[in-house]
Amino acid sequence: KNEKVIMVAGGVGFPPLMYLAVEMIEKGHNPKNIVYFYGGHSKEDILERARLKKTGINLIQVTEDGSIGSKGLVTKVLKNYLNKLESLKNLRLYSCGPEGMLKAVDGIGLEYDIPGQISLEAPMPCGVGICLGCVVPLKKGGHARVCCEGPVFDIGEVSL
Numbered sequence: 002k003n004e005k006v007i008m009v010a011g012g013v014g015f016p017p018l019m020y021l022a023v024e025m026i027e028k029g030h031n032p033k034n035i036v037y038f039y040g041g042h043s044k045e046d047i048l049e050r051a052r053l054k055k056t057g058i059n060l061i062q063v064t065e066d067g068s069i070g071s072k073g074l075v076t077k078v079l080k081n082y083l084n085k086l087e088s089l090k091n092l093r094l095y096s097c098g099p100e101g102m103l104k105a106v107d108g109i110g111l112e113y114d115i116p117g118q119i120s121l122e123a124p125m126p127c128g129v130g131i132c133l134g135c136v137v138p139l140k141k142g143g144h145a146r147v148c149c150e151g152p153v154f155d156i157g158e159v160s161l
Contacts, residue, residue, distance in 0.1 A: 003034065004091040007115075009079055009106050011040045011098030015048055017120055018097050022058055032057035036082070040075025040102065044068040076105035083113055093117050094156060103161055110156035117156045123147040137161075 006025065010018040018037070026032050035058040041047045043066045053060050062070025063078045071078045083089065094117030096106040103119045110117050125148040126134040135147035138160040145151060145159070 003031070004093055006030070006035045007038070007079070007082075007092060007094045007117075008035065009038045009040070009075060009094070009096040009098070009102070011075060011102045012046070013122060014097030014099070014102075014120070015039065018095060019049065019053065021095060022053075022056060026056060026058075033059065035059065036061065038063060038075050038079050038082075039070075040064070040078075040098070042066060074102075074105075076102060076109060079106070080109060083109070083115075089113055089115060096120070097122070100161060107156050107159070107161060115156070118153050119156060119159070121147050121152045121154065121159070123152065 008018045008022060022035055022037060025035065037053060037058050038061045039047055040063040043064050047062055047064065047069055050062070061078065063073060063075040064070055065074065092115045094106065094110045094115045096103055097120035103121065107119055121137065123135045123137065126132045128148050130146040130149040133146065136144045137147055138144055139158060140160050
């Protein structure tokens with residue numbers, strides 16, 4: 002409950018992380034210890050800003066065109082944020098969004114040695130693991146079905 006939680010959302014990755022943030026707060030996590038990075042192409046892609054702000058979390062908005070918040074990629078803003086922290090102890094990292102962003106967040110988690118999880122967006126034709134349409138390679142070898150073993154994986158677990 003006292004650890005700092007960093008969430009990185011992009012695109013349709015917003016709803017699951019919003020739910021996670023609210024759930025953590027309801028279970029007693031201090032909202033001031035949640036930093037929510039929310040990235041999109043433009044301000045039209047950044048949904049529910051007022052709802053996020055009402056939770057009391059630290060909201061960092063990032064748009065590629067600079068129409069709201071910081072200008073650039075959300076992952077670059079995340080790295081700048083991490084570089085300014087006095088300590089990286091007691092951090093957790095959660096992310097959901099486009100594959101390119103998840104790949105970058107996964108790399109950042111490994112680079113800074115921050116544990117956490119990424120939630121993959123993948124087509125799941127059957128949803129029960131039979132068709133193997135959602136298979137992703139694992140870094141340690143083998144494969145995982147996003148619909149069965151995922152969609153949430155530990156940082157460093159999946160090859161993106």
